[in-house]
Amino acid sequence: MAENKQVGRGAAIDIRSVSKVYGNFTALDNVSLGIRPGEFMTLLGPSGSGKTTTLNVVAGFTEITGGNLEVGGSSVVGIPAHKRNIGVVFQHYALFPHMTVGRNVAYPLALRKVPSAEREKRVKQALEMVKMSDFAHRYPSELSGGQQQRVALARAIVFDPPLLLMDEPLGALDKKLREWLQLEIKRIHRELGTTFVYVTHDQEEALVLSDRIAVFNRGRIEQVGTGRELYDEPQTLFVARFIGDSTVLRGQANSDGTSTAISIAGETVTMDKRLPGNGAPVLLLRPEKLALRRRGNGQGESGLNRLSGTVTEAIYLGSGSKYEVRLKDGSTAIVRSPLGEQSFDIGEAVEVTFAGADAKLLADDSTADQTLT
Amino acid sequence: MTSSPLVETDPGRVIARPEPAAKRTRKPLGPWLLVMPALVLLVAVLGYPLVSVTMRSFAEPDWGLQNYTWFFGTPVNLIVLQRTFAISAWVTLVCVICAYPYAFVMTAVGPKVRLVLVLCVLVPFWVSGVVRTLSWVILLQDSGVINTMLRGAGLSPVRLIRTQTGVVIGMAQVLLPFMILPLYSVMRGIDLRLVQAARSLGARPSKAFFSVYLPLSLPGVYAGAVIVFILALGFYITPALLGGPRSTMLSTLVQNQVLSLLQWGRGGAMGVVLLVSTFILLALAAPLMRQRYKQAGSR
């Protein structure tokens, strides 16, 4: 579809305070999310967090119980799914087993009464885009999972929907194939320029694919942002825990308004930050913001915070090393040190150091751990 | 994510959507509308007739339990009732004995032989029941195939037609598929590695069979036996054509009361006895059948 190559012809989506209640279960609790035209937005979260429900709501498979939903500038509430003109790719492919690949892809065009010559041309283009041109006369049962999913993708884009929804499309495939198809999906998104909304529970997949990611938890959106924003500036403990590794520390906090001191099992760390809200805070540190050194090995730079502990796990990663250090209060710090730094053995007494500026103070959320495990 | 719209039962609570009420009520009502024609037909041609038979058994010629006291007070009726159960039991037993090895072989052979065996089971299904009974008449009659062969071999002929033996032979053949099919479906699900495990633990083949395979196949035996017994209780054509006065079953008696003697009340009472026995048996068998499903589900 080289001649159709244009950017920004996707539809904008505006989800405004949408709720979905089943009996006494709240699947979506006042969810708001704006998606820009042509954006690749990933809905990320554990199972039951509301991401698939959101997708179903946008697709029109599920009626909302409150709020408003606009696609391409006008409300679609009450419009049945088959009139929304939105492409959907399902986790289990959902190809029609009684039709060949070609007829599957032609199906939405036949429904739209596209003349047969034009239909053939567009089926061919769509199959070319997913590199399945040679399979037009096969039946879905003769294809592998990855091939079926590519056909499903062709079928969902052949009628040029301004919006494509994908519900864990790679969930049933093995890792190698998944990684390759991620790149394919990225390429197709670039070439089509339509809006993609992608549901997954795999944070790596979300980071690879997305322009922005919306993190779901318990029927709410915790945070929306680029992968970098979510990693560097998590707004909630849940987001921090869900995206990337992190060390979470709890202790007695004292704040004088501009700086905060936290005492953790007798050791005190300080940082020039205010407490978030009025509850007990947690201290969050990304692995690469932490450094290790042997205990009692002279005085380090001043201004660095220090916590003593014991190495419990040392993993060589090629690009560096990852250590798990058991701190005095029993919690585990995860430290990543780049290649070339000195190495440590399991059982060694060490000090974990970090700059106060690299620490994040977040409101404690005891439910974050529950939903994650 | 568990909330796929397919499994969701939408309670139809729509707040944000100003929708006509008709569309909202269609969802829960739709399935009922689809079932309605079948249900109406069932009530009209099955429910109503059964109710009217039951009514008549209490109401004709006068209101009361007269027909039931007559039924249980007349020795001939009790003999027939007892015989009906006895013949059904014999038929069930013959079916179990014949079906068990057959179904087992079905699970053990290759696909080609299995297809032949399956077709053999299905033949009785697609050949008209009356024609099959006719075949048994030709075979069992005094001048029939079996007696002609016996005479040819210099043996004295046996009386088969119009005896209980003849009835049991004919009925068992007609009902055998109902025993084989459930047995086969259960046996197919039995994990043969369990038998191997028993053998590796030191059990002789016969011991392994009786301690592992047989108990696992019992749900299939129960299911088949219940179906065969219930169908046998209500058999009419085969006993009527193959049986004689000494092998009359309850169904024939019912027919006789209604069509020949026009005793609707008495015929109705007999019918109700038959019907109630059937449903009691079904209710008793329900737990056994459920056990079967549980096993099939854990496969």
Add this chain to the structure above:
Amino acid sequence: MQMRPMTRVLLGLACLLVAVWLVAPTLVVVPMSFNENKSLAFPPQGFSTQWYANFVNNPDWSSSFINSLKVAVLVAILAAIVGTLAAFGLDRMKSRASGLLRMVLLTPMVVPGVVLAIGIYAVYLDMRLVGTLPGFVLAHTMLAIPFVLIAVTASLEVFDKRLELAATSLGAGRLTTFRTVTLPLILPGILSGLLFAFVTSFDEIIVSLFITNPYLRTLPVQIYTSITRDADPTVAAVGTILLFTTTIVIGGGLLLFARERRT
């Protein structure tokens, strides 16, 4: 499962005997149908096709055959429609209600034939339906619905409902989805239900015996009365014809089904 050679032989023999017992008795009608004498005594004497001619020429036989065909075709269509609708309804219902309803709809299979027959006879006497086409069709349809229900339910169970969702997302409305996706995929179930319904009606005897009259008599009733009245080998000829037609029809159906499966 490991078995001793002896066990193997015994099992095979038992299986063979049962197979013969299932199939062979029916075949006895074939030689009898060519009997020269008007007798069902074995062995048949000579060779004659007069009983086949009698089946065609004797109005008692030919009209009962036509009647059975008429009733069975109507029943097959009606039961297929009503039964398929019911199967869909049950499929879309909450599980508890559908389980109960399903049991209710399957009761015709377990109610003793004679009890049902006298009940229907009583009702039909009141409503003047004895010996009428609608009477036969209604009763047989009721008896056939369970078979359609079972067949269609089986294919609905393997039908992946996510395909309907996919069709919707591609722009198909309710009816189009049903026509282009659901129906083609459950058609084998509906067709086998249709076939079962036809056979059920064509073969039904107990209820038919009660609601028949000289004006409308079906083939099984004619066969039954013929057997009880005299030893007319025409029944053997009819049996032979039925045996071969049903074998051909069902065999063809099975082949068709097998090919359908492969794709």
